[in-house]
Amino acid sequence: MTTLWQSLLIALRALRVNKMRALLTMLGIIIGIGAVIAMVAIGSGASKMISDQISSIGSNLLLVLPGSVTSGGMRSGAGGTQTLTYDDARAIKAECPSVGAVAPSVRGSGQVVYGNQNWSTVLFGVTPDMVHVRDWTIVAGRNITQSDVDGATKNCLIGQTVVDNLFGGTDPMGKIIRIKKIPFTVVGILGRKGQSPQGQDQDDVIYVPLRTAQRKLLGSQFPNVVGSIMVQAKDADVLDKAEEEVTELLNQRHRIGPNREVDYTIRNLSELLAVTEQSSKVMSILLGAVASISLVVGGIGIMNIMLVSVTERTREIGIRIAIGAKKRDIMLQFLTEAVLLTTCGGIIGMLLGVAGARIVASLIGWPTLISVNTIIIAFGFSAGVGVFFGFYPARKAASLNPIDALRYE
Numbered sequence: 001m002t003t004l005w006q007s008l009l010i011a012l013r014a015l016r017v018n019k020m021r022a023l024l025t026m027l028g029i030i031i032g033i034g035a036v037i038a039m040v041a042i043g044s045g046a047s048k049m050i051s052d053q054i055s056s057i058g059s060n061l062l063l064v065l066p067g068s069v070t071s072g073g074m075r076s077g078a079g080g081t082q083t084l085t086y087d088d089a090r091a092i093k094a095e096c097p098s099v100g101a102v103a104p105s106v107r108g109s110g111q112v113v114y115g116n117q118n119w120s121t122v123l124f125g126v127t128p129d130m131v132h133v134r135d136w137t138i139v140a141g142r143n144i145t146q147s148d149v150d151g152a153t154k155n156c157l158i159g160q161t162v163v164d165n166l167f168g169g170t171d172p173m174g175k176i177i178r179i180k181k182i183p184f185t186v187v188g189i190l191g192r193k194g195q196s197p198q199g200q201d202q203d204d205v206i207y208v209p210l211r212t213a214q215r216k217l218l219g220s221q222f223p224n225v226v227g228s229i230m231v232q233a234k235d236a237d238v239l240d241k242a243e244e245e246v247t248e249l250l251n252q253r254h255r256i257g258p259n260r261e262v263d264y265t266i267r268n269l270s271e272l273l274a275v276t277e278q279s280s281k282v283m284s285i286l287l288g289a290v291a292s293i294s295l296v297v298g299g300i301g302i303m304n305i306m307l308v309s310v311t312e313r314t315r316e317i318g319i320r321i322a323i324g325a326k327k328r329d330i331m332l333q334f335l336t337e338a339v340l341l342t343t344c345g346g347i348i349g350m351l352l353g354v355a356g357a358r359i360v361a362s363l364i365g366w367p368t369l370i371s372v373n374t375i376i377i378a379f380g381f382s383a384g385v386g387v388f389f390g391f392y393p394a395r396k397a398a399s400l401n402p403i404d405a406l407r408y409e
Contacts, residue, residue, distance in 0.1 A: 004332065011337040014309070025305045026345030028298025029385065033349025033378050034356060035294050037370065039287035041357035044369035047280030054273045056193050056202065058134045060100075060236050061270065062243055064092075064229040064250070067263035082225040083263040086210065088253060089127075089229045095249055098242035100234040103130040104210060104226040108218040110180040112166065112206065119165040122205050123179065125213020131157075131190075133232045141173050141188030144209050152211040157188040159203040180217060184208065239270055295381065298345070299389035306338050306393035317397055318405025327398040334397050338390020339383055346382030350375055 015022045066083045089104035106125040111118055124130070131143050138157070148155050156179070163172055172186045193202035214223045233242035243266055250256075250264055310317070317330060357368040 004336070007329075007333045007336040008340070010333055011340045014337055015340065021305065022341060025301055026298075026341055026348070028294060028301045029342050029345030029382055030298075030349040030352065032292065032294030032296075032298045033346045033382055034353035036288055036292060036378050036381075037350055037353025037374060038356040038360065039290070040284055040374050041353070041368040041370045042360055042366060043280070043284030043287045044371065044374075045357075045361065045367040047277065047284060048369055049367050050276055050280055051273065053195060054269070054276060056135075057196065057269055058230065058232065059270075060233040060239050061133065061268075062231040062233070062239070062246060063267045063269060064088075064231060064246065065265045065267065066227070067261070067265060082222055083254065084226050084229055085224045086226055087224065088250065089226065091253060092229065092231060092246055092249060093129075096231075096242060096245040098233055098238040098245055099231055101129040101133050101232040103127055103133040103230040103232075104228070105130060105230070106210065106213050106218055106225075106227045108213070110217070112162065113178040113181075114166040114172075114175060117166050117168075119162060121159075121162055123213065123217065124205060124207050125210040125218065126207045127210050129232075130207065130230070133230045136193065137191035138188045139191045141186070143188060144207060148209040149211050151209075152215055153209055154182065154184045154212060154216075155187040155209065156184040157190055157207040158186055159190045159205040160192045161201055161204040162206060163189060179206065179208070182216060236270065239268065243268060292381075295385055299342070299385040302338055302341055302386065303389040303393060305341075306334060306390055307396070309337070310334065310393050310397040313397075314400060314405050317400055318402050318407075321400070321402040322406060330398040330400075331394045334394035335387065335390050338394070339386035342382045342386030342390075343379070346379050349382070350378060353378075 064084065084104070086104055089102045092099055093102040104127060108123045109120065110123050111120050126144065127149050128143050128146055130136075131138065141157075144155060144157060147153070156177070158166075158172060158177075166172070166177065167175070172189060175186050176183050177186060178184070190203070190205070190207070196202050208217060210226070214225075231242065231246055233239040247266060251262075254263055256262055320330065354370055357370060360366070361368040
């Protein structure tokens with residue numbers, strides 16, 4: 001009886017005799033495994049990048065925007081009119097039990113000057129909660145305080161892009177910058193956030209106290225009005241409850257009845273994250289499925305070559321059967337050869353897939369995510385391809401009549 005070890009030695013000897021043919025046979029498996037690993041790594045990396053960008057906005061967030069305005073039968077989009085106030089934000093924080101933090105803000109843009117450097121950036125009037133709601137770290141100095149907001153002080157927090165363009169290698173802390181010609185003191189520096197899901201630089205920003213922005217910097221006909229309100233639920237489990245509470249409260253405050261149009265919009269950013277993650281997963285599965293077609297093609301090549309090998313070694317099979325080898329020994333020998341071919345191809349494909357993913361990442365700047373599970377699954381799949389496509393040739397070899405096999409020329 002032939003053991004698995006003996007079958008492996010015979011298979012290695014057979015592959016060594018036909019090195020070039022074995023290499024060409026493995027080519028389909030090499031390309032298939034390499035493509036699966038590279039595609040899944042790139043897809044997973046892209047999915048993680050998108051998730052990180054959305055998560056960088058903050059967690060468990062609701063974004064409350066002003067409603068639309070109707071003119072001559074034409075309706076504008078969300079934010080078309082000014083319907084939210086600072087008082088709305090304070091009421092949400094005070095009266096909604098599921099809400100943990102509330103951050104109203106107004107937005108504008110302007111030229112910022114320090115020394116002989118100037119930079120155009122985005123300006124936000126905010127309250128102290130904005131840093132907490134957006135999970136933003138302060139790498140130097142302090143946050144804006146409620147005293148800054150109530151007193152409309154001229155203090156500000158600046159993002160890393162503003163630091164790079166205004167200060168270069170100089171420490172910005174305590175320096176005076178001029179925003180729209182108004183002097184502000186830098187009291188804190190925000191940590192780096194990177195790009196938003198829309199591709200905007202989140203670090204190109206200056207935060208000033210909300211009242212300062214409303215009264216002195218951005219100006220408005222309605223000084224109590226805010227551009228948006230970010231609401232952070234106490235926990236992900238109560239996010240839907242928080243949305244219900246905010247909706248009910250704003251309906252009461254804005255006197256919105258059954259037949260009156262709602263003058264605000266609430267967007268659930270966690271739902272956006274879930275939808276985006278699901279889309280990315282589907283895309284990764286699709287990429288892997290397309291690459292798996294190469295594995296099937298490679299498996300068919302393995303079966304074709306194994307059938308040729310059975311025909312070429314018919315007389316050898318007849319001699320082995322004549323001296324006592326059983327059918328299962330012949331099957332084991334040819335199955336071992338097929339699995340050896342696919343597993344060797346799988347190992348080479350894995351190395352090429354990892355290298356290809358890293359090359360693509362360096363060329364286009366996308367992160368790649370190569371998981372151990374993907375490698376194990378790809379390796380197991382390549383061995384399975386060997387068993388599946390090697391079974392028929394092995395069965396054909398084991399079914400040969402020894403007399404006919406010995407007569408074969």
